[in-house]
Amino acid sequence: MIPVLSGFIAILALAWGLNTAALDGGQASLPWLIREQGLYLSGLLSIGLMSLAMVLATRPVILERPLGGMDRIFRLHKWAGILAAVFAALHWLIEMSDDLIKALYGRSRRPAEMEFGGLLGTLRDAGEELGEFAIYLVLGMIVLSLWKRFPYKFWRHLHRAMPALYLLLAFHAAVLAPLDYWSQPVGMLLALLLASGTVAAVIALSGRIGRDRRVQGVVTAVSSPAPDVTEVVCRLGGEWRGHRAGQFAFVSFTGLDRFEGAHPFTIASADHGDRTLSFQIKALGDHTRQLAGRVAVGQPVTVEGPYGRFVLERRDRKARQVWVAGGIGVTPFLAWLDELRTRRENAMPVELHYSTRGATQDPFVARLRTLCADLPDVTLHVHDSSAGTAIKPDAFATAQADGARTEVWFCGPPRLGDQLKAALARLWRRRVRFHREAFEMR
Structure with missing residues (x-):
């Protein structure tokens, strides 16, 4: 996720930088130039990331393979939206810095503002008003998205308004972007992003996401x-x-x-x-x-x-297999075991670790034992925290470290996954590949 977002932001910044490098600052002073270009860069990053979030919201199956699955697409969508809101807030703050710069440096040598009349002037005025209104709402929705206690059924309906807000912000970006952008690479990139985001917003508003x-x-x-x-x-x-x-x-x-x-x-x-x-x-x-x-x-x-791509067929047959499940995170492994029972040709040695808070009351323990009884290649380990045998990432990693190349598949509580991944990376380093289900849709 981080490489994708970093690369996307870098492309936007590069396009902005190529345009900025060709500008003639004229007589404008440095503080005013910084404000002007900061306004353009923050706006470009915000609407670019919003466009990315809109496209990802349509559940593009074609991107599952390069991005690692729909669970990761949803996580990327979430953080693209959060970063878009951060840059939108920065954009608003830079816009509000007008009075501060006047107080510190005065009005002199301020970049000349282009005057627009007729229809274009009207559109720019409308775009400015609608953009400010939409930014406030977007920031509010991001806060509600991060507030896990806010009921999902209400959040879901509020979230459905995001495509409409995006269209307002896309209009704001299109009419307020500098005119010279449209003859430069930054304008071509912006046009592509706005077109893609608009199509995605229309798909969302018409209820066509996932329909086929x-x-x-x-x-x-x-x-x-x-x-x-x-x-x-x-x-x-x-x-x-x-x-x-x-x-x-x-x-x-x-x-x-x-x-x-x-x-x-x-x-x-x-x-x-x-x-x-x-x-x-x-x-x-x-x-x-x-x-x-x-x-x-x-x-x-x-x-x-x-x-999703948390699938059995992606496992590396040349690597030792270690599967770790916590709580309801056992569900994909139930499907994997069911698959192995019916397709014996896929069998290979597996260490399956299941973490539970109470093995005697946990229905999945008996289910796992029944499934594994027919699979001699699968060794089941039940870790019961109520009995003092909870998974301890450091001890677990140390016990498995024998120099063999290992592939770990994890699905369960995020905190346990983070601890396990950190312990394995510290003790096994390059001898382990860690896969996890990023099953968080909000």
């Missing part, structure tokens, strides 16, 4: 293996394209709270060719907590997907 990947189906089984886990089995229509073990899908149940919309859940079963999907849904909020009592057999369901 939605399939109708019906719930065939509902159970509660634990008080905080709901298992839902669905059979989909013939349009379903199949899935790979470890992928996820967006699921919405007809008749439930329409404010919730579709939620992403990992598919916890392999593809057996019968268009049947199993989901293990953890009670993490109001919607998922009420599913067991509200979803019934025969209920219509809409599934959009599949998405």
Whole structure:
């Protein structure tokens, strides 16, 4: 994510720099020139990152391979939006610095402002007013996005206004950009970004995101293996394209709270060719907590997907395999084990570590033991924090370090993943490749 965002920002800055290097500052003083170019650069970075965020919001499957999966696309979308808001705030602050520069350096040698009349003048005035209004709203939405306690069902509907706000800011950028931009590489880049972002915003506002990947189906089984886990089995229509073990899908149940919309859940079963999907849904909020009592057999369901590249077929067969799951993060590994049971030719030695807070009450422990009993190549280790055997990243890494090239696949709590990755990087260094599911859609 960091290399992609850094590279994107570098391209925008380079385009701005090429234009700035060719400018003749004339008689303008340095403080005023810095303010003027700072205004242009911050605005370009803000609208560029917003355009990137808008395109990524359309769930472009074509980018899954180069970017590492839809989970990482969503994370990139999130941070592109956050950075866009940061640069928008900086843009606003630079605009407000007018009076401060006047007080410190006076009005003399200020860059001459171009006068526009007629339609262009009217459009520029409107763009300035609408841009300021939209920036305030965007900043407010970013705050709500980062505030995890704000209910998802309300955040989701507020977030749907972002494409409309983007269109206001795109108009602001198009009419207020310097006229000489449009004959320079920076203008060509800006035009491409605005066009891409506008198309993406229209797709979002028309409700067409993911439409061609939605399939109708019906719930065939509902159970509660634990008080905080709901298992839902669905059979989909013939349009379903199949899935790979470890992928996820967006699921919405007809008749439930329409404010919730579709939620992403990992598919916890392999593809057996019968268009049947199993989901293990953890009670993490109001919607998922009420599913067991509200979803019934025969209920219509809409599934959009599949998405993601946390898949069994990507593993390196020449490297030692270590799989680490924490809590509900076990779901992709349930699908992987299910796949290995039906396709024995894919079997290879695996160390599977499962972290739980209470093994005696955890339904996934028995499920894992049953699956692994048929897979002699898979060695299961259950780490129970209530029994004092929780995963300790340093000890875990030390125990596995024997000089062999190792591939670690992790899905679980972010904090545990960070600790494990840091410990492995410190002890194993280049002998390990660490893969993780970045399953956070907000």
